[in-house]
Amino acid sequence: NPYVGLVSRLRASWLAGKTRPMEYRVAQLEALGRFLDEKKEDILEALALDMRKPYFEAYFTDFLLCKNELNDTLNNLGCWMKDEHVDKNLVMQLDSAFIRKDPYGVVLIVAPWNYPIHLLLVPLIGAIAAGNCVVIKPSETTKHTEKLVAEALPCYLDKDCYAVVTGGVEETTKLLENKFDYIFFTGTPPVGRIIMTAAAKHLTPLTLELGGKNPCYVADCCDVHNVARRLAWGRFFNAGQTCVAADYVLCSVAMQEKLIPALREAIRDFYGPNPKESPDFARIVGDKQFRRVRALLCSGRVAIGGQVDEKERYIAPTVLADVKPSDPAMQEEIFGPILPIVIVANVDEAIDFI
CATH class of the missing domain: 3.40.309.10 (Aldehyde Dehydrogenase; Chain A, domain 2)
Structure with missing residues (x-):
């Protein structure tokens, strides 16, 4: 499998605890913000080439909403990382009880083509904030956006903890053969079933954000x-x-x-x-x-x-x-x-x- 080494490298970083400190998470989120700021015009141009997406639509959905999510995460991360103390029943009165938010580990994000930056980066922001290592798979359908993400994003994020994989069905199938600790997929129900089947082999928890008829x-x-x-x-x-x-x-x-x-x-x-x-x-x-x-x-x-x-x-x-x-x-x-x-x-x- 061509991605065994990649996943193993990220897992080694995860096991070493590299992504756990708040300072590290903040630094990576700020680097992602610089990617958005410095590559803004390139992002909007790629979206125009892929979908002839109007400037305002692209700016609002694939840039501004990402920036908003990023700023909200940076403003609240310290609070989110704190232990949450909870009530105890009679049996547990002599114990301490709290909820600690631990990262999953190495997670996979498979993004769709309709909002190829927004629906890729918003889950990534959450995964980084939670202290995970991440493999992101942009959609091959939006080729110019995929190329931009693959070439530019690794220049901003820590390559030992975050990686971009490109390609189509064959590459995604190979990627899913690896064990991940969480999978986040946005797309169609038929592909969602394939993702869920692959996740079940490793009992991997996942989020499927699928379509429907509203x-x-x-x-x-x-x-x-x-x-x-x-x-x-x-x-x-x-x-x-x-x-x-x-x-x-x-x-x-x-x-x-x-x-x-x-x-x-x-x-x-x-x-x-x-x-x-x-x-x-x-x-x-x-x-x-x-x-x-x-x-x-x-x-x-x-x-x-x-x-x-x-x-x-x-x-x-x-x-x-x-x-x-x-x-x-x-x-x-x-x-x-x-x-x-x-x-x-x-x-x-x-x-x-x-």
Whole structure:
């Protein structure tokens, strides 16, 4: 296995206690902050090349949120590391009782492509703060970002305790054959099952942050203008490639008739009359993902948008009306700029559907 030596080197550092002192953790977190500051423009450029991610979106999600997480961690680390004294029952009255937060050891972070810096560095910040050694695996789908992380990040962090591994399925499979003390994975349920199976062989604890179909019920009594703007922003931000975005809408027939024109107005306000020409609208990350999302356009009827350009991996902000539960768009997480509307009679029916 090509990664045995790498994992062994990090484990030796862990066993030597190198990552345990607070001063060391703070120094590494501050070094990560310098990486963000000094490579800010390179990060934003890589995101633009990989996804044509608009500057503000990239700055907000993949830079500013990371900086916020980093500052919050540095401000609170001393408090988090302290033992937490807890109440004792009658049997334990003569004992001392407290909770001590010990590091796991050597941890693996496997990051996705939709927010390739944010969803890589935020778990890394937590792992460093907790005193672990870390192997990070950026997504191979966002090639420019992967290259930047692999080449630049090791120049800032201690190479004896932190490492970057690049590559695709083959490399990740080999990596998972090694014993880790914790695994943090963000991605799809099918890959999550593979990660969980690999972790089970070593009884490795893990976190799986997986996708799903987030519902949004729109009541007849709502402010349709505000709802439409919030829906359009959340659904079409990052071209819909956000796991916490509303994946579909549940509403009555009457509300659908009011919501569609309000959504059309919101999309025009955000992206202009032709979103393809807007500097604020991203693209689908790759050809495979483009073809999968495009195939979902056959669901229901296209009420807004529907235009595509395979060469640019562009899919317009699209609203699908009168979508049936059996339609393709309702069988999987969409992860693209498509918003289906499913008709229900009332909130009780919506809850039952969900």
